[in-house]
Amino acid sequence: MSKIKLLLDVVGDMRSLADSIQAVCDAMGTDESAESTKLTTETKPTKETKLTLEEVRGVLAQKSQIGFTSEVRAIIQKYGVNRLSEVDPKHYAKILKSAEELGNE
Structure with a gap:
């Protein structure tokens, strides 16, 4: 070439x-970003799929961008840490469930 x-x-x-x-x-x-956030957070993890840090971080970042920054921080701190990377991966499903509830209250 x-x-x-x-x-x-x-x-x-x-x-x-x-x-x-x-x-x-x-x-x-x-409004497409809000719709994509809703679609992303509505997918519930199954026992066969193992959630990754990147997946959880993506959902939390979307929630933070639409105005739930303090709530996202509270979810992470609920597990006794200050950073998402410090959370034990076994808690990822619970974190996503908490994130789904943001904005639905």
């Missing part, structure tokens, strides 16, 4: 990335 072709491919990829970032920003500015 020629260098020009490689550069054109990089430019195309960068444009695609920029479009994706713009779509995320647009979604955050509309």
Whole structure:
């Protein structure tokens, strides 16, 4: 492949990335973010699926972004720690259940 072709491919990829970032920003500015949060938190973990720190962090971050920062902090501190990464993974399902209740009260 020629260098020009490689550069054109990089430019195309960068444009695609920029479009994706713009779509995320647009979604955050509309009600779509609240709807996606609701969909994400409505999925209940089953015993077969093992929750990861990243999954729990994602749900809590979404809740925090829509205005439940202090409640999210309280959920984490309920387990005797100050950071989510310090929580024992066996509590992840309970944390998600608590997060689901935020905004439904």
